[in-house]
């Protein structure tokens with residue numbers, strides 16, 4: 622029996638609906654994004670506060686069980702998201718502003734997240750460094766890094782918020798509240814841009830001096846040997 626006829630004859634073997642999977646899996650991402658961004662926002666009160674908040678938040682997302690679920694969920698979300706994106710582009714160009722926003726934010730988030738996870742793995746496993754406040758602050762401590770990481774972080778946060786907002790809009794539309802659905806998507810997009818713009822100056826040391834520890838300067842010199850922080 623071929624694979625297709627097996628599926629036709631056996632009601633137990635149902636085709637996975639990847640769109641539904643993407644939609645439900647996004648709930649894990651949504652919860653984590655709020656925890657993660659709250660940690661970054663707490664940096665306004667200083668490095669110690671940021672690291673203390675992160676330590677508490679890690680109890681939720683960095684124990685072996687939740688971290689495995691989180692990382693598996695994100696990797697699957699990226700793979701399934703890319704498949705859906707390619708399929709949608711094959712059907713034709715996006716038709717309206719919302720479809721464009723969905724496609725572009727999804728694509729941007731894919732680029733951001735693959736680098737974020739690769740870099741996280743390198744920092745923890747290869748460099749054996751603690752990914753606390755100094756990890757993102759190190760790449761915001763001077764050129765050439767800062768020129769890349771300002772748009773990178775800004776678009777990373779903004780794209781995930783725009784994309785999640787469009788996803789939440791569908792949930793609210795399904796519940797029959799069209800107006801609320803549109804306002805929610807808009808609130809995610811505006812909120813995402815504002816949070817992004819709020820976080821970046823904190824990491825760049827605009828509100829307080831950041832004395833970069835030597836191990837983080839060595840980390841940056843691995844890629845750019847002549848690196849000097851501002």
Ligand code: HEM
Nearest residue numbers: 654657675679683688695752753756757774777778781820
């Ligand atoms: C300004 C933007 C961002 C900065 C500066 C940043 C920074 C960080 C830092 C410092 C960590 C290490 C956390 C820890 O060790 O406890 C981390 C981990 C992580 N980040 Fe981000 N992040 C940003 C945006 C995002 C966004 C938008 C996402 C979307 C989901 C994301 C997903 C993750 C994930 C999945 C981890 C791994 C968590 C773990 O397994 O410990 N990040 N990020």
